[in-house]
Structures are given as C-alpha cells and as structure tokens.
Amino acid sequence: VKTHAAFLELFNNRLNEYRAELEGRKPAGLYDSESYFLSLGGKRLRPVLALIACDLFGKDPRLALPSALAVELFHNFSLIHDDILDQAPLRRNQPTVHVKWNTSTAILSGDAILVKAFRALESHKPVEFRKLSTLLYRTAILVCEGQQLDMEFEQLKKVSVQDYIGMITGKTAVLLGCSLQMGAVSAAAGRSAQERLYEFGRLIGIAFQLSDDLLDAYADTTDFGKKKGGDILCNKKTFLMLKARELAKPAQLEELDRLMALGEDHEKEKLDGVLAIFDRLKVKDHCRKEADKRTRAAISCLGRLRAEPEKIENLKQLAYELLAREV
Amino acid sequence: VKTHAAFLELFNNRLNEYRAELEGRKPAGLYDSESYFLSLGGKRLRPVLALIACDLFGKDPRLALPSALAVELFHNFSLIHDDILDQAPLRRNQPTVHVKWNTSTAILSGDAILVKAFRALESHKPVEFRKLSTLLYRTAILVCEGQQLDMEFEQLKKVSVQDYIGMITGKTAVLLGCSLQMGAVSAAAGRSAQERLYEFGRLIGIAFQLSDDLLDAYADTTDFGKKKGGDILCNKKTFLMLKARELAKPAQLEELDRLMALGEDHEKEKLDGVLAIFDRLKVKDHCRKEADKRTRAAISCLGRLRAEPEKIENLKQLAYELLAREV
Numbered sequence: 001v002k003t004h005a006a007f008l009e010l011f012n013n014r015l016n017e018y019r020a021e022l023e024g025r026k027p028a029g030l031y032d033s034e035s036y037f038l039s040l041g042g043k044r045l046r047p048v049l050a051l052i053a054c055d056l057f058g059k060d061p062r063l064a065l066p067s068a069l070a071v072e073l074f075h076n077f078s079l080i081h082d083d084i085l086d087q088a089p090l091r092r093n094q095p096t097v098h099v100k101w102n103t104s105t106a107i108l109s110g111d112a113i114l115v116k117a118f119r120a121l122e123s124h125k126p127v128e129f130r131k132l133s134t135l136l137y138r139t140a141i142l143v144c145e146g147q148q149l150d151m152e153f154e155q156l157k158k159v160s161v162q163d164y165i166g167m168i169t170g171k172t173a174v175l176l177g178c179s180l181q182m183g184a185v186s187a188a189a190g191r192s193a194q195e196r197l198y199e200f201g202r203l204i205g206i207a208f209q210l211s212d213d214l215l216d217a218y219a220d221t222t223d224f225g226k227k228k229g230g231d232i233l234c235n236k237k238t239f240l241m242l243k244a245r246e247l248a249k250p251a252q253l254e255e256l257d258r259l260m261a262l263g264e265d266h267e268k269e270k271l272d273g274v275l276a277i278f279d280r281l282k283v284k285d286h287c288r289k290e291a292d293k294r295t296r297a298a299i300s301c302l303g304r305l306r307a308e309p310e311k312i313e314n315l316k317q318l319a320y321e322l323l324a325r326e327v
Numbered sequence: 328v329k330t331h332a333a334f335l336e337l338f339n340n341r342l343n344e345y346r347a348e349l350e351g352r353k354p355a356g357l358y359d360s361e362s363y364f365l366s367l368g369g370k371r372l373r374p375v376l377a378l379i380a381c382d383l384f385g386k387d388p389r390l391a392l393p394s395a396l397a398v399e400l401f402h403n404f405s406l407i408h409d410d411i412l413d414q415a416p417l418r419r420n421q422p423t424v425h426v427k428w429n430t431s432t433a434i435l436s437g438d439a440i441l442v443k444a445f446r447a448l449e450s451h452k453p454v455e456f457r458k459l460s461t462l463l464y465r466t467a468i469l470v471c472e473g474q475q476l477d478m479e480f481e482q483l484k485k486v487s488v489q490d491y492i493g494m495i496t497g498k499t500a501v502l503l504g505c506s507l508q509m510g511a512v513s514a515a516a517g518r519s520a521q522e523r524l525y526e527f528g529r530l531i532g533i534a535f536q537l538s539d540d541l542l543d544a545y546a547d548t549t550d551f552g553k554k555k556g557g558d559i560l561c562n563k564k565t566f567l568m569l570k571a572r573e574l575a576k577p578a579q580l581e582e583l584d585r586l587m588a589l590g591e592d593h594e595k596e597k598l599d600g601v602l603a604i605f606d607r608l609k610v611k612d613h614c615r616k617e618a619d620k621r622t623r624a625a626i627s628c629l630g631r632l633r634a635e636p637e638k639i640e641n642l643k644q645l646a647y648e649l650l651a652r653e654v
Contacts, residue, residue, distance in 0.1 A: 027475040081438060085431040104412040104478055107434060111408060111441065112471040118445060119464045126453035133460065137446045144439040148354040151431055 033109040046071040046179040053183025056307040067182035073117035080110040139178035146170020173205025203298035210291040213238040360436040373398040373506040380510025383634040394509035400444035407437040466505035473497020500532025530625035537618040540565040
C-alpha cells in the first residue's frame with residue numbers, strides 16, 4: 001500500500017517534467033508566469049486525490065497522471081484569476097502573477113493554463129478522453145459559477161446559509177469530487193463507484209471549507225501568514241457571520257452592523273465584539289455540526305465501495321487529517 | 328448550392344437556441360453578460376466557415392453546427408478578455424462587458440465561455456470529439472500566445488515585420504484555419520483536405536489582418552465607428568509602421584519618432600506627417616504585396632481539394648470579398 005508521500009512524489013515528478021517543457025518557451029510573459037506560479041508549491045491535494053482514487057481499484061496510479069496534471073493545472077488557473085478578482089498581492093507569501101507581471105498577463109496566462117488543463121488529457125484514448133473531459137468541463141463551469149457567486153455575495157445585504165453552502169460547493173468542493181472521480185475513471189471503475197467518490201470529495205470539500213471558516217476565527221496559530229480573524233476584520237460573509245446574522249435578535253444585529261462598520265483603527269474592538277456575539281449565538285457549534293454532518297455523509301459514501309479495505313481506510317484518514325486542523 | 332445567407336441563418340438559429348438556454352440562469356452576472364455579449368452581433372465569419380467547409384464535401388452542414396458554435400464561443404471569449412487587456416470601452420458601439428459589469432465579471436464570464444466553447448463539442452462521438460477538441464485546444468494556445476505577443480510588442484522598441492506576421496497569425500489567422508478544419512473533420516474529410524483548408528484559412532487570415540492595417544490608415548469611410556488613422560494616432564505597431572521603420576533612413580526614423588511623440592493636440596500634424604513618410608517609403612505597396620502573396624497561396628491550397636467545383640468557387644469568392652474592402 002502506497003503512502004501519501006509516494007503519491008505526492010509520483011505527481012511531483014510529472015509536474016517537474018511539465019515545468020521543464022515550459023523552460024525558455026516564448027512568449028516569455030505567458031510561460032515564465034505559469035512556471036513561476038506552479039513553483040509556488042501547495043499541498044497538491046487534488047492531483048494526489050486523483051492518483052489515490054485510481055490506486056483504490058488496484059490499478060497503476062500512473063494511469064491517473066494525466067488527470068492529476070489536469071486538475072492541478074485547472075486549480076492553478078483558477079487561483080491566478082481569483083487573485084486578480086480579490087486584488088490579492090500575495091499567494092503563499094510570494095507576489096501574485098498580476099502583481100509580479102501585470103493584470104493582462106495574469107488573465108492570458110490563466111486562460112492558457114485552463115486550456116492546458118484540458119490538453120493534459122489528450123494522451124487518453126477517445127472514449128476515456130471524452131469521459132474525463134466532459135467531467136472536467138462540467139466542474140469548471142461550477143467553479144466559475146461559485147466564484148461569481150462569491151463576488152456577488154459581497155454586494156448583497158442578505159445571503160442565506162444555504163446559498164453560502166451552494167457557493168462553497170462550486171468554489172471549492174466540486175473540484176475535489178472531480179479529482180477523485182477522474183482517478184476512478186482512469187482506473188476504469190464502475191459508474192456507481194465513480195459517483196460515490198465524487199460525492200465523497202464534494203462533501204469533504206464542503207466540510208473542509210467550513211472548518212477553514214472556523215480556523216480563521218478561532219485558530220491560535222496563523223496559517224500561511226493569514227491574520228487571525230482576517231475574515232471578520234474584512235467583513236467577509238463566512239458561515240459564522242451568516243449564521244450569526246440569521247440567529248441574531250434585532251439588538252444583536254444592530255451591534256453586528258455597528259462593529260462591521262468600524263475601521264482599521266478599531267480592529268481589537270471589532271474582533272472581540274464580533275467573537276462575543278458569535279459565542280453568545282453558539283455559531284461555532286453550528287458550524288462544527290454542519291461540517292461533521294458532511295464528513296459523516298462523506299464517510300458513508302465509502303462504505304459501499306468495492307475496493308481494498310486498507311486503501312479505503314487510508315483515504316478516510318486523509319479526509320480526517322484535512323479536517324482535523326486544530327481550532 | 329447554399330448561399331452565404333443560408334449558412335448564416337443556419338448558424339444564427341443554433342445560436343439563438345443556445346442564447347435561449349442562458350435565459351434566467353444564475354448567477355445572473357455570469358450568464359447575462361454572456362448573453363449580452365453574444366447579442367452584440369458580428370459577422371459570424373468563423374462559424375459560417377465551419378459550415379461551408381462541411382458542406383464542401385457534400386455532407387449536411389448541420390453536422391458542423393457543434394464546431395460552428397464552439398469557434399464562435401471561443402471567439403467571443405477572446406474578445407471579452409481582449410477588451411479588458413485593451414481597456415476598450417466599446418465593442419460594436421456598445422459598452423464592453425468589463426465596463427457594463429466590471430473587470431472581475433468579464434474575467435469569469437470569459438472563462439466560462441471558453442469552457443463552453445469546448446463543451447459545445449460534447450455531442451460528438453468520442454473519436455470525432457477528440458479530433459475536434461485537440462484541434463481547438465492547439466488553436467486556443469496559439470491565440471493566447473498571439474495576444475500575449477501583441478501586448479509585449481507594445482513595450483518593445485524594435486519589432487520585425489516577421490515577428491508581426493507571427494503575432495497576427497496567432498491572434499487572428501489560426502482560428503479561421505481551425506474553423507474550416509473543424510468543418511472538414513465534421514464532414515469526415517480526409518487528412519490532407521483538412522490540412523489544406525486549415526492552411527487556406529490561416530493564409531486568408533493573415534491577408535485579412537494586413538488589409539485591416541491598410542484600411543485603418545487609408546480607408547475614406549469609417550468602419551464600425553473606428554477613427555481614420557486610429558492606429559497611427561495611438562502609435563500602434565502595424566505592418567505599415569514596422570515596415571516604414573525598417574526602410575526609413577536615419578532622418579526619416581528621427582522624424583517618425585518626433586511625430587509619434589506628438590500628443591492629442593497635434594493629431595493632424597501627426598497623421599499627415601506619418602502618412603507622408605509611409606508614401607515616400609511605399610509601405611502601402613509593400614503591405615498590399617504581402618497580403619496578395621498570402622491570398623494567392625491560400626487560393627492554391629484549394630486547387631488540389633477534392634470537392635464540388637462550384638462550392639470551391641463560392642469559398643474563393645468569400646475570401647475575395649473579405650479582402651476586397653475598398654482602400
């Protein structure tokens with residue numbers, strides 16, 4: 001049975017080959033920016049999931065290397081464009097593409113990487129190529145929709161908790177499901193096994209995003225240089241905030257509005273005040289409960305999967321590790 | 328034998344169906360902007376070429392409708408993103424997407440349309456789907472490269488005429504070739520026929536862009552509200568300008584530099600001065616010659632094509648019409 005590290009190495013070798021092909025290609029702006037962004041690292045979670053899913057059915061995980069590359073390239077495309085949308089200056093503590101080059105290059109570089117994500121599947125025979133491509137297309141549209149919703153929510157006064165979960169499903173969760181399903185397709189697994197893995201990934205993805213919301217508000221240590229309570233300070237509509245507004249009495253809602261209107265010179269008052277309301281309304285528990293519900297549902301998707309029990313156990317463990325970051 | 332108008336109607340019906348599916352879809356920003364942009368019109372040249380190419384081999388042109396939709400969507404994606412790059416306020420006299428909505432929506436909307444261009448091919452059976460997809464992917468990368476080169480040229484002091492032709496080949500010409508080849512693939516035409524049509528489209532595309540450069544500087548009537556001499560006034564590195572700088576004697580080069588540095592309050596002096604140098608260096612003739620060379624080579628690609636002579640003649644005529652705009 002392969003370890004997580006073994007899957008990661010398998011993928012990293014493929015990615016290094018891919019990056020070597022970019023070397024010296026023209027126009028420089030397009031390919032240097034791609035190579036730079038890919039060098040910033042990351043957990044490579046999506047490609048590893050594709051390899052794990054393929055391996056689960058007793059097939060050589062290398063069969064899923066095209067899918068692994070495809071989902072990682074797709075993820076990087078979406079980060080480059082997302083960084084423009086968010087006007088983010090840094091990604092993994094390094095300048096983003098639109099800062100290091102310019103917005104135009106970041107747009108074009110992202111576009112080209114999106115196309116290359118699809119091209120990564122070209123080595124597949126037609127029937128498999130079509131299955132994998134259509135799956136990735138469908139997911140790509142959901143991701144664009146999720147990102148658009150995320151933007152539109154910023155402008156809306158009222159967003160329901162349900163809408164929020166729909167948004168993070170598109171923005172984060174479906175690509176995890178897609179990565180696993182593509183691995184299963186590469187292993188020629190049956191339709192229902194494919195779909196269970198997709199669902200497992202989708203549910204874990206939602207749980208993951210919900211625990212990310214928790215981490216941002218409650219984690220003691222800072223993760224990737226993020227500021228503690230950063231979401232609260234920038235009035236982000238996270239699960240916690242939306243649930244709080246849903247449960248708040250009129251006076252609490254008024255207090256939340258007052259706190260959210262506070263400027264940079266009142267950071268401590270804002271953070272402490274919002275967290276106090278969160279505590280009174282127990283939104284942390286609600287969030288944890290929603291995340292746990294998805295995690296349980298995800299695990300149950302694995303129950304009826306015909307694959308080696310030890311490998312299923314490893315996948316479960318990976319999911320728990322993803323979710324078990326200290327809060 | 329079908330007329331151009333018949334092919335156009337066939338495509339417009341398909342496009343209207345497609346647009347009807349967008350109606351009321353959420354998130355609104357993503358789909359309203361797509362529908363709006365598609366409603367701005369255009370010659371629909373690329374989809375018509377795909378239908379014509381399919382028809383050329385005696386097959387029902389409707390077989391090429393997925394390809395026609397794919398290339399038109401792809402073209403619209405590239406225009407939306409290009410408008411951001413150029414900071415263009417208007418497209419066909421209407422506000423561009425990044426102006427009517429915002430840059431973020433224009434980026435995401437373009438991304439989604441790019442994916443949907445590829446998705447348009449999903450109705451094809453696997454072998455054909457793979458052929459068409461890989462062709463469109465390859466073309467898409469060339470278009471991104473062409474657009475990046477176009478941007479990089481703006482910053483470069485010296486660009487050769489050859490580099491310029493390479494840039495317009497990517498930015499404009501290859502998609503015309505691709506449209507024709509996709510039509511031929513949809514008709515299950517042989518490999519060499521496909522490749523000749525691609526080459527025909529690519530060469531016509533270069534000739535088309537070169538005559539566009541001529542039109543901008545020399546046309547009496549204004550086309551789509553473009554300003555006469557707009558390229559000259561904004562110091563665009565067109566074929567004419569690059570050729571002029573290549574042929575200019577030191578004193579003429581100095582005069583060109585002086586004219587190009589003139590501001591908006593000296594438009595007449597700038598335009599007249601640059602055109603006078605163009606005249607002395609006969610760059611108009613050079614440009615016409617380069618365009619004609621490509622047109623002849625394009626026409627010769629059709630010579631060895633096994634298809635109905637009358638239909639080949641129609642395609643030739645379309646090419647001449649495209650190129651014969653008065654200068």
